[in-house]
Structure formats: C-alpha cells, structure tokens
Amino acid sequence: MSAETLYGLGAALLAAVGLYGFVVSPHPLRRLVGFNVFGSAVFVVFGVVARRGAAAGLVADPIPHAMVITGIVVAFVSTALAVALLLRLHAATGRASLRDDGA
Amino acid sequence: MSAGLALDAGIVALLLCAAGAAVAARSAFAGVVGFLAYGLALALAWVRLAAVDVALTEAAVSALTGVLLLGAAVRLRASEAAVAAERPSRGLRLAAALLCSAVAAGLAAVVLAFADPAPSLAPDAARRLPATGLDNPVTAALLSWRAVDTLLEKVVLLAGLLAVWSLAHDRAWGGRPGPPPRATRDGALALLARLLPPIGIVTGVYLVWTAADHPGGAFPGSTLLAAMWVLARMAGAVDAPAVGDPRLRAALVAGPLAFFAVGFAGYAWADGFLAYPAGWAKPLIVAIEIPMTISVAAALALLVAGPPVRAPSR
Amino acid sequence: MSALLDGLGAAAIAAGALFFLAGTVGLLRFPDPLSRVHALAKADAVGLGLIVLGLLPHAADVATGAKLVAVWALVQLAGTAASQLLASAARRGAASG
Numbered sequence: 001m002s003a004e005t006l007y008g009l010g011a012a013l014l015a016a017v018g019l020y021g022f023v024v025s026p027h028p029l030r031r032l033v034g035f036n037v038f039g040s041a042v043f044v045v046f047g048v049v050a051r052r053g054a055a056a057g058l059v060a061d062p063i064p065h066a067m068v069i070t071g072i073v074v075a076f077v078s079t080a081l082a083v084a085l086l087l088r089l090h091a092a093t094g095r096a097s098l099r100d101d102g103a
Numbered sequence: 104m105s106a107g108l109a110l111d112a113g114i115v116a117l118l119l120c121a122a123g124a125a126v127a128a129r130s131a132f133a134g135v136v137g138f139l140a141y142g143l144a145l146a147l148a149w150v151r152l153a154a155v156d157v158a159l160t161e162a163a164v165s166a167l168t169g170v171l172l173l174g175a176a177v178r179l180r181a182s183e184a185a186v187a188a189e190r191p192s193r194g195l196r197l198a199a200a201l202l203c204s205a206v207a208a209g210l211a212a213v214v215l216a217f218a219d220p221a222p223s224l225a226p227d228a229a230r231r232l233p234a235t236g237l238d239n240p241v242t243a244a245l246l247s248w249r250a251v252d253t254l255l256e257k258v259v260l261l262a263g264l265l266a267v268w269s270l271a272h273d274r275a276w277g278g279r280p281g282p283p284p285r286a287t288r289d290g291a292l293a294l295l296a297r298l299l300p301p302i303g304i305v306t307g308v309y310l311v312w313t314a315a316d317h318p319g320g321a322f323p324g325s326t327l328l329a330a331m332w333v334l335a336r337m338a339g340a341v342d343a344p345a346v347g348d349p350r351l352r353a354a355l356v357a358g359p360l361a362f363f364a365v366g367f368a369g370y371a372w373a374d375g376f377l378a379y380p381a382g383w384a385k386p387l388i389v390a391i392e393i394p395m396t397i398s399v400a401a402a403l404a405l406l407v408a409g410p411p412v413r414a415p416s417r
Numbered sequence: 418m419s420a421l422l423d424g425l426g427a428a429a430i431a432a433g434a435l436f437f438l439a440g441t442v443g444l445l446r447f448p449d450p451l452s453r454v455h456a457l458a459k460a461d462a463v464g465l466g467l468i469v470l471g472l473l474p475h476a477a478d479v480a481t482g483a484k485l486v487a488v489w490a491l492v493q494l495a496g497t498a499a500s501q502l503l504a505s506a507a508r509r510g511a512a513s514g
Contacts, residue, residue: 001108001112003108003111004152004370005214006108006112007111007115007122008210008214008215009211010118010119010269011210011212012206012207012208012209012211012348013143013211014119014207014215016203016204016207016273017119017126018122019202019203019206020126021125023202024191024196024197024199024252025202026187026189026190027131027179027183027186027356028129029179030126030128030131030134030389031174032152033135033172034125034126036138036165037122037126039147040141040161040165041159044145044149044152045210045214047152047157048152048214048217049217049221050154051152051153051154052217052223053136053222054153054225054287055229056225056226056228056229056230058228059153059227060153060154060225060229061223061225061228061377062224062240062241063228063244063248063249064153065157065243065244066241066244067252068154068254069156069160069240069248069320070253072157073160073164073322073399074188074256074259076167076168076249076403077259077263078263079168079172080263080406080407081263081266081406083171083172083409083416084173084409084410085268086179087179087409088176090178092337093183095182095185096179097186289501289502289505290501291497291498291499291502291505292498295494295497298494
C-alpha cells in the first residue's frame, strides 16, 4: 500500500466522522466543526489525486493544489458567515437552536 | 513497512483521533479545541503529500477558523445545555452512523479504484511554467492558468463579508464591530501582542513575495497578516475600523479592482480575459498580488471581527 | 566526522522525542490544570530545542539553520505566553469543558 492510498483511505474515514458530527450534533457550532472536518477530508482526496499525478519533474500535479487552496479559503468564508448567523440568532432568540418551535 | 509509511500511518491515526475528539467532545469548546489540533495535524499530512503551499494555507486558515469558533463557543456557552436536549434518538444516530459508513465505503472504493497510470496535468504545467517567469507551479496555477478562479474567490470573499455586515442592526450600520477595546490585564498577552505582530507582518509579506519561486503564497501570507491584527485586537491594543470608513472599503476592493483591471486589459494586449502578454507575466502577477494581499487580509480580519455592533460616531 | 554528526543528531532527536513523550504523559496523568500546563510547557520546550539541535547539522545552509532556531524561539515565545494565559485562566476558574 502506497502512502497516497493510505491517506486516501484515512480521508474516507475522516469524511465519515465529519459527516456524522454534522448530521447528529444538535448544537450548530458542533455542526460547523463536523462540516469543516468533512470538507478538509474531501480536500485530502484531491491531494491524493494530485500526488499520484506527479510527473515531468514535478512532485505533484499543481492544479488540484490550486483548487484546494481556493476551497480552503472559501470554506473559511462560509464558516465565518455561519458563525455570524448563529450569533445573530442567539442574540435575537436567546437560544442557539435551529429547531422551529412554532415561535 | 518503511519508516515513511509508518510515519504516514501515525499521522492518519492522529488525524482520526483528533477528528473523533472534535466531533464527540462533551462541549462545543472542547470540540473546537480538538478541531484546532486536527487542523495542525492536517497541515503535517499535506506536507507528507508533497503539497507545502496547501499545508501553509491549511495551517494558517484552520488556526483562524479555530479562533473564530472558539469565540463563538464561549459566547454560546450558556445556551448549550438547552440545545443538548435536542440530541436525536439512538435509532436516528445509528441510522446516521450507517449512512456515514456507506459514504466512507464509497470514498474508499473510489480511492482504491484510481486509474493507473494516473491522469495528470503536471507535464502540461511543467511545459508552460517557464513562460510565466515563476518557479512555483502552484503560484503559476493560482495566478496565471486558473487566475479566473482566484479572481472569483476574491469576489466570494467580499460577498461573504457583505453578508456578515448585513446582519448588523440598522442603527449599527457603518459602525465598528465588537466591543470597545480594553487593554488586557494579562501581561503575557500584552507582550505577545507587541512582540509577535512585527515578526508576523514580515513573515506574511515574505510568504507572499517568495511564492514566485518557493512554497508560500498570497493566501497563507494574508491570513498571517489578518491573524496578527486579530491578536492585537484580542489584547485591546487596536480597535476595529468603522465598517463605513471609505479607506477601509478602498482597501477591500483594491485587490479585485486590480485583478479586473489586468483581466480586461488582457483583451487589449493579449488574446483574452486575464491573458498576459509574453514576458510580462511576472510583473503583472506581482502587480495583482500586492493589492490582493491587502484586500484578502482585510477581508479575513473583518470576517473574524463580525458584523458592526457599535453605532457610528457622527 | 559526518557519521559522528549523524549519530549525535539522531541521539538529540531521540532525546527530544522522549521529552515530548514525557510532556504528553504529564498532560494525561497530572491532576489539575496548573500542573498539566507546567508539564507541557517545560517538557515541550526542551524537547523542541533538542530536536532543532539534532536537525541543525543537516541544515542545507546557514540561513536554513537560522530559520530552525527562529522557529524554536517563536514557539518558545508563543508557548510561554500561552501557558501564562492558561494558568491565569485556570486560577480564575474560567477553564472548563
């Protein structure tokens, strides 16, 4: 088993862990943590693809790397927006819950 | 099993433990701390995957994300007990675990079924690298071949910032985010906020400058600059600028404007949007990168600061 | 000569790893936050110093070696400040969860 395949399989497990945290956690902040773990695991799969594409004197294919860098920053923007929404919800309703209680 | 493979297995195990701790922690605060550890271990994994630029970006951005989430976790601490009661039933949790295992199995099958020999754009990249005047293929990909992606990402950054600002109360529109600064009583934090920012600013600018030939980049560099501002603000040494300040807004749009200007000029002096004329690639890339670093750093810092809460002073 | 340097470097890195292990054991086994911070800050600082010392002979040039030492100095600064902040927070009873 090569190192890349090991990281790829690890990323598959990490994606499952992150997705479970996202689906099951009632607290929106913990859902954000799960979402970030899931996203970064998918990025690692990109990294595995890039590493396997090493050729012509380059250690890795640079195009997936550029996509992952862009994705990391965009994931940060989404997390920041989600946190701002959550804090506003908490300030407005006093609760950090996403459940609609008919109020 | 070689030493390298043993190290990789150790890093993957560390990643799984950190992610598990982040997801299964008892409180949101502990979960975010686990996420911070996960981000650092992930940077190590990126280095092992020969992606040093990505490792730098991941380390910087996940640290900033951790700071953001920590602040939110502390502010939401009082309401955590009420939310915990909404935990789904055991049956639902089991179903979710089965679903996630299916996702993991699918991803693992995809990873194991990768084509051999692997398709790759590396030969094309290596062939077109000398024309850009750069030595770092990832920087060339970000700012020359896939420059449109980077431009649109800048726009997304600004759009996200506008969305965060739009959450302000009407009376606070145009004002300053966060509470007024109060010099911290912690001597260690005050010392750190005085000592680290100069080093951080030099390192950030260096990261942007050296990305032409060595691993680095505008993104880890500007994240570092934003983090230094966040540190100074945590120590109460600086105040957040007013959101309506025209100088701040000029700094925020300078990057995308320069990018668009060079892009449209590409119709005039080369053969398309964001095309560079021969021999001019590197100076144009530097001309884009400098305002871009300022804009990205300002946008990231303001995203951490949040929406304005203090009414603007007239 | 280079074999001697390699051996010394390996010994320094191994000793550094041992210090890190000791610090982690302290983190897991000590009873209260203050002693845990103490174990982590002290052991990790010495451990990192030993690892940097072991890597210096293999540095490509003086600039890289200087960067290694700078990394250690920065980690020292950040680690010391962080342990002070953690300790004062623990004393105030704010650290929880």
